[in-house]
Amino acid sequence: MGSARFVTLSANSAHCAIRGGQTGVSSRAPGERASTVPDFGQVRRRCALLLPAVLLPVVLLLLGAAPGPGRPVVETDRGPVRGLAHGAYDTFEGIPFAAPPTGPLRWRPPEPASRWEGVRDAGAPGARCVQLPAVGPGGPTGSEDCLYLNVTAPAGRTAWGRPRPVMVWFHGGGFFSGAGDAYRPDRLAVRGDAVVVTVNYRLGVFGLFGHPELGGAPDFALADQQAALRWVRANARTFGADPHNVTVFGESAGALSVCAHLASPASAGLFQRAIVQSGSCSTTTPARALLPGLGRYEPFVPEPRTVADGVLAAARLGCDRPGGALECLRRLDTGTLATAELMQRFSLVSYGNEVLPMEPRRALEAGRFHRVPVVQGATRDEVRLLLALTLAAYPIPDQAAYRARTERSFDAPTARAVEAAYPVSAFPTPAVAWATVLTDASFICPTLRDGAALGRYVPVYTYRFSDRGAPDFTGQPVPPDLPFGASHGFELPYLFTIAALTGPQRGLADRMADYWTAFARTGVPQAPGAPAWPRDPSATSALSLAPGAGGIRTVDARAEHHCALWDAWWPQVTRTR
Numbered sequence: 251m252g253s254a255r256f257v258t259l260s261a262n263s264a265h266c267a268i269r270g271g272q273t274g275v276s277s278r279a280p281g282e283r284a285s286t287v288p289d290f291g292q293v294r295r296r297c298a299l300l301l302p303a304v305l306l307p308v309v310l311l312l313l314g315a316a317p318g319p320g321r322p323v324v325e326t327d328r329g330p331v332r333g334l335a336h337g338a339y340d341t342f343e344g345i346p347f348a349a350p351p352t353g354p355l356r357w358r359p360p361e362p363a364s365r366w367e368g369v370r371d372a373g374a375p376g377a378r379c380v381q382l383p384a385v386g387p388g389g390p391t392g393s394e395d396c397l398y399l400n401v402t403a404p405a406g407r408t409a410w411g412r413p414r415p416v417m418v419w420f421h422g423g424g425f426f427s428g429a430g431d432a433y434r435p436d437r438l439a440v441r442g443d444a445v446v447v448t449v450n451y452r453l454g455v456f457g458l459f460g461h462p463e464l465g466g467a468p469d470f471a472l473a474d475q476q477a478a479l480r481w482v483r484a485n486a487r488t489f490g491a492d493p494h495n496v497t498v499f500g501e502s503a504g505a506l507s508v509c510a511h512l513a514s515p516a517s518a519g520l521f522q523r524a525i526v527q528s529g530s531c532s533t534t535t536p537a538r539a540l541l542p543g544l545g546r547y548e549p550f551v552p553e554p555r556t557v558a559d560g561v562l563a564a565a566r567l568g569c570d571r572p573g574g575a576l577e578c579l580r581r582l583d584t585g586t587l588a589t590a591e592l593m594q595r596f597s598l599v600s601y602g603n604e605v606l607p608m609e610p611r612r613a614l615e616a617g618r619f620h621r622v623p624v625v626q627g628a629t630r631d632e633v634r635l636l637l638a639l640t641l642a643a644y645p646i647p648d649q650a651a652y653r654a655r656t657e658r659s660f661d662a663p664t665a666r667a668v669e670a671a672y673p674v675s676a677f678p679t680p681a682v683a684w685a686t687v688l689t690d691a692s693f694i695c696p697t698l699r700d701g702a703a704l705g706r707y708v709p710v711y712t713y714r715f716s717d718r719g720a721p722d723f724t725g726q727p728v729p730p731d732l733p734f735g736a737s738h739g740f741e742l743p744y745l746f747t748i749a750a751l752t753g754p755q756r757g758l759a760d761r762m763a764d765y766w767t768a769f770a771r772t773g774v775p776q777a778p779g780a781p782a783w784p785r786d787p788s789a790t791s792a793l794s795l796a797p798g799a800g801g802i803r804t805v806d807a808r809a810e811h812h813c814a815l816w817d818a819w820w821p822q823v824t825r826t827r
Contacts (some may be wrong), residue, residue: 321373326485328365331372335405338440342489343400343431344376347481348474350395351452356580357459357470360397360477375400375431379453380588384427385639385726390588392429394456399478400430402439402446403489413492415770416482418521419448420475422502422529422739425597426454434747441760442767445491449478451507454593460556460600461564463576467556467600472510476605479520497523497770499625501739505529506549509700510599512620513613514606523773525766526626528738531610532696532820536659539688540640547692550609553602559595614703623773624704625766627713627792628697631735633688641681641729652680656687664819671812679731695816698808701789709785711775713765714807715741716796717758721749741795754797761802762795 322340323332333342348360355361376398380390404414417438421428430448439446451457451474460467479496486493498521500508508524509531511517535547564570567586569578579587601609613619646652652674656665668687677683697712704710718735721743728734743749744759745766751759764777775783781802783793792807808814 323369324488326488327481328363329367330369332369333372333401336436337405339402339404339436341400341402342372343374344398345370345372345401346376346397347399347449348397348477351397351456351470351474352394354580356394356456357461357464357468357576359468359470359473363397375429376450378429378431379450380456380584380593381423381427381429381453382588382590382593384423385724390585390593394452394584396450396452397474397477398430399447399449399481401489402435402448403491404439404443404445413487413495414490415444415495415497415767416486416491416493417444417446417497417499417767417770418479418482419446420451420498420500420504420507421448422500422504423453424594425458425471425503425506425599426593428453428503433742435745436747437759437763438745438767441763442770444767444770445486445489447478447482449475451475451478453597455563455587455596458556458596458599459560459563460553460596461560461576461579462557463573464560466603467553467560468603469510469600469605472507472514472599472605473516475507475511476514476516476520479517483520494522495771496521497525499525499527499766500529501527501742502529503549506531506533506599509610510550510606512622512624513608513610513618516605518620521620521622523622523770524624525769526624526697526700527741528628528632528693530626530628530693530697530700531614532700533692534696535688535692538658539655539692540637541644542658549598550601550606550611551598553600556596556598556600563592563595611700611703614700617707619704619707621708623709623711623769624701625711625713625769625775626697626701626704627715628689628693629715629736629738629740630794631685631689631718632693632738634682634685634732634734635724635726635737635739637681637685637688638726638729638732638734641732646680646684646731648680649674652684655684660819664815667815667818671815681729681732685732690811690813691816691819694807694811695813698789698792698811698813699817699820702787705787705789709773710787710789711769711783711785712789712792712807713783714792714794714805715744716794716801717744717755719752719797720744720755721751723749744795752797754801758795758797758801 321332322335323330331342331345333340346363349355349363377393377396379396380392380394382390419433421430421432430450433448435446438444451471457471482496483493498508498511505526506529508526512524533549537546538544564575564579569575608618656668660668672683672687674680674683701710701712715736720736720740722734723743743751744762761780764780765775765783768777769775784804790808791804794803794805
């Protein structure tokens, strides 16, 4: 495949395994196969061909062997890895891109992984990072030894006659849950002839902690992602890919990560394009919008705030001796730190440090970001899923409850403007009306606002995912007054193999894969036979993505989503930050 050197052997037998869920925090040793949490409630079957390990040292001496029905071997800068062949594509999972951040390396920047002797088995993912369930009850799972990535590459040589583009995926999950192996990118890899890398990064208190003895809040989660990008730069060629044609993309917390890398000096030169899905640099949620006691959500916070939270957390854990707090904290076991309170409190990215000197939205406004083309977008009904999780405790049964929500979340003039622009009578239920308000205020209009800032300097292409019949893969109950529609994350089954699609939806998935991978290859999301995706420097319009004839079309997103109203409200947000 491309310039990659693969060695393959015929397998003597085949073995089918079901990947099950973890039941607790793992103390897995490096190199030991990890169990994983099921992907969105689904268990994936994997069939792995068994290979006689005794023959590997011999066949590794062979050069230029073509991919075949066996297991491919690729040489990385840390040592050779043996993956799995799936016909049209190969996978290499559980490759360490940094040393395990355990013991004295807890809360330190990632260090290079050690070299290994022999061929490392890359037939299964590594451990997921310590995390909480994305929704619902449950204790922590995963391991601190979790800095692994997964590579999916088309089999054979590229049809383009040159190295393939690389797409590096940062998962979502609120910075306290998620994993790279939850996403199977074979559609992007095969249809788009691209090499796709999915990445783990430290989460919660392990990835975004701050304390004076750390010198601040160093954003280890972002540093992990940068280490993965350096690994890609060092190893892309051996997988048949171009190390100088890298696209970073992510959804939700992964999209916020991409925003951070756009503004991070330490990410310079590590990527050439960016895709931001449902998590703009300006994302915010009004106070008391989801629950009465919940303050305004802002994903990026000043470093001193995180450091102050770290001091309080250390004191509650009995680690408040001056000069010895960090040593004390590093002695604590994983389970003591991985509480719901600590994992969620430290799920915000700090700015004002070496990794992220400036708040990303301000960096965009000032033009202080990496000059790369950007695709950005949101789903049409982003907040429906998020609101559904709180609706039982905080219902919106009628117009009076809807009005009370607007008055709690906005000043009086803005509340009146919201009720005029979003009258309950225009929606099926008051809950749908409120979810629409929050979708426009928190996601779609901030995305368009960021697009206008980016568009002054770089090409920007904006989309809106609009399939209200998208498959629900969440396993969450759907409230009778709030159908999920095109909710947060519901575009993911169209890019990754997550849930079954109908025929028209598969057609849309193919078009989306074409757009995403064409952008990764050339910087322009245009595909043969697909409707044109206009470049709009003002970010007024968006390409609406829905299945069926005429489902892909350009819309006036700014007008449809009342962005003039939200732009008028926006200065109130920025003044209080």
